[in-house]
Amino acid sequence: MSGLVLKLAAGERFVVNGATLENGDKPSTVRVVDDDARILRCRDALRPADVDTPTKRIYYAIQLIITGDLQEEEVLPAIIEECGRLEDVFETIDKKLIAVLRSMLGRGNFYSALCHLRNVIAIEAELLKHANSRQSAEPHARVA
Template structure:
């Protein structure tokens, strides 16, 4: 059983259906379901960096299990591109943790690992770009 408290007008995705709360709402989920809060959902147009594209592909695998093989293939392609571009040991460790979660089809926890990669990527890009270009 999972209890979720939503703020007024907060979005949540449950098994691919987008729901929006009307007022403060408590939801109790009593069986297995793919659930993401609105703040964890990424729009396709926001997947504009390698780590964000990996997050989006993983999110789709989590929310769309009927097309799991296609999503896993896409994740593998994106993962290979990203891990070869990373240099920092902690970022590579996050990639390995992400890959283990994906291999176990634990996409929800893989998304957590991917958020760490997005943060690392943003920090690395911030160091490369001049302050006025960011």
């Protein structure tokens, strides 16, 4: 038997096809056998205030597709276009990083895309941290 397996903590909430569900009093495991189900664990959800980078904007848009707040047909082309911009940034780190994301999106595998994006967000955070530390270390030009 295949499918997505979710390990849920007691009382943990998750979204399936736009409906919010809550686990009972004990930890449990749920197997989702329908490939078309759209799943989001609420603990993995970004709040609008946390969306402050290009990668997080993509993550948030996919999250809104899963919850049913955005329509896939209307938003997916813009997400794919944004992935193209990210490809240039992440190409030197891993040429396949964004290509894998595009493939997942093309198949409608949004849960896997979010899981993949969490890794990309971590890489993005390191790049931004490195860029900020270099910027603060450079002397500022003086105007006489």
